Amino acid sequence: MSSQLTNYQCPACTGPLRYDGESGMLQCDYCGSRYTAEEIEKLYQDKLDQAEQTSVDAAASAAAAAAPGTDNGDAEQAYAEESWNAEQEGMKLYNCPSCGAQLICDATTAATSCPYCGNPTVMPGQFHGMLKPDYILPFRVTKEQAVAALKKYYHGKRLLPKTFLAQNHIQEVKGMYVPFWLFDGTVYADMEYRTTRVSAIRQGDEMITTTDFFDVRRAGTVHFTRIPADGSKKMPDELMDSIEPYDYSEMKPFSTAYMPGYLADIYDVDDRESYERAKVRGTHTAEHLMDSTVSGYSSVSPVRKQVRMKRERTAYALLPVWMLSTQWNGENFIFAMNGQTGKFIGDLPVSRGRYFAWFAGIAAPLAAVMAIVLYFL
Numbered sequence: 542m543s544s545q546l547t548n549y550q551c552p553a554c555t556g557p558l559r560y561d562g563e564s565g566m567l568q569c570d571y572c573g574s575r576y577t578a579e580e581i582e583k584l585y586q587d588k589l590d591q592a593e594q595t596s597v598d599a600a601a602s603a604a605a606a607a608a609p610g611t612d613n614g615d616a617e618q619a620y621a622e623e624s625w626n627a628e629q630e631g632m633k634l635y636n637c638p639s640c641g642a643q644l645i646c647d648a649t650t651a652a653t654s655c656p657y658c659g660n661p662t663v664m665p666g667q668f669h670g671m672l673k674p675d676y677i678l679p680f681r682v683t684k685e686q687a688v689a690a691l692k693k694y695y696h697g698k699r700l701l702p703k704t705f706l707a708q709n710h711i712q713e714v715k716g717m718y719v720p721f722w723l724f725d726g727t728v729y730a731d732m733e734y735r736t737t738r739v740s741a742i743r744q745g746d747e748m749i750t751t752t753d754f755f756d757v758r759r760a761g762t763v764h765f766t767r768i769p770a771d772g773s774k775k776m777p778d779e780l781m782d783s784i785e786p787y788d789y790s791e792m793k794p795f796s797t798a799y800m801p802g803y804l805a806d807i808y809d810v811d812d813r814e815s816y817e818r819a820k821v822r823g824t825h826t827a828e829h830l831m832d833s834t835v836s837g838y839s840s841v842s843p844v845r846k847q848v849r850m851k852r853e854r855t856a857y858a859l860l861p862v863w864m865l866s867t868q869w870n871g872e873n874f875i876f877a878m879n880g881q882t883g884k885f886i887g888d889l890p891v892s893r894g895r896y897f898a899w900f901a902g903i904a905a906p907l908a909a910v911m912a913i914v915l916y917f918l
């Protein structure tokens with residue numbers, strides 16, 4: 542038995558619909574009709590509910606089949622075995638609703654296109670219960686724009702193998718919704734530094750050098766909203782970090798209607814594991830902020846730091862990425878572009894540090910402790 546697939550068809554001509562980032566609408570390439578995500582959602586609600594129910598039932602019957610003491614019929618036995626094998630390989634089976642071909646996908650695949658008929662398909666059963674994202678950030682950058690940027694990027698690289706510049710290869714760039722966790726949290730930081738300020742004045746034949754010592758303390762809280770960490774094992778973390786930031790104000794409540802025409806994955810790194818990365822980013826950013834306020838001294842050495850982060854809200858969102866990955870001479874080449882802003886990775890500097898919304902610091906040089914006077918003869 543295979544899980545259920547949905548493809549969104551044009552209500553006018555039954556052609557396949559795809560989500561178009563430029564217009565923000567679902568587009569039929571056959572008759573040219575356009576629909577909003579809301580319109581298509583309404584039309585397909587029953588079908589989606591049914592698909593969700595099917596996957597819940599399938600999970601329940603698989604559990605029942607696996608339970609000891611249950612009298613299984615032969616058919617059920619065969620199903621249990623088949624699904625066990627597929628799951629063991631980390632795969633899932635689907636039937637394409639357009640051409641009937643059987644598709645074997647990764648267990649995390651949530652949207653794809655049929656390799657036989659090319660129709661975009663969505664696996665709504667992948668999103669039931671806990672796996673349902675809170676938000677989706679629709680694509681804005683079109684495939685044409687991604688291809689143009691990719692060409693331009695490759696153009697400057699003289700050492701790049703010719704195959705990379707081949708038109709057909711560049712066309713393989715794929716739009717993908719990548720699962721992300723977005724963490725809100727507050728960092729409490731309390732740090733102390735020992736600092737010095739050295740000054741020298743000449744008095745006649747003598748050079749008098751004065752060193753003032755200070756105990757400097759900085760304490761404050763830094764509030765972070767939506768520190769992103771991708772929830773996909775397949776995606777290199779640094780790569781996903783470097784195409785930030787996303788503008789989260791454009792996020793929509795989750796709907797599969799934004800997915801036709803793109804690939805999509807569900808998470809396989811849970812929020813607890815991903816939070817560890819977010820925590821490192823949050824606490825490091827807060828420490829650097831504290832450090833940056835201790836200025837105007839001859840020397841600064843940290844003597845004590847107490848930094849902890851309190852986790853607040855967590856959201857699960859699918860974010861748009863254009864990807865092209867290839868192997869050449871045993872080396873991996875990867876291109877990734879933010880599907881909302883068009884920012885992509887290459888040899889560009891990584892911009893960081895927009896994570897805090899609010900910052901308060903107490904600047905309190907405690908005391909000038911002493912002065913030492915040295916005489917030079």
Ligand SMILES: [Zn+2]
Nearest residue numbers: 551554569572
């Ligand atoms: Zn149509």
Ligand SMILES: [Zn+2]
Nearest residue numbers: 637640655658
């Ligand atoms: Zn097909």
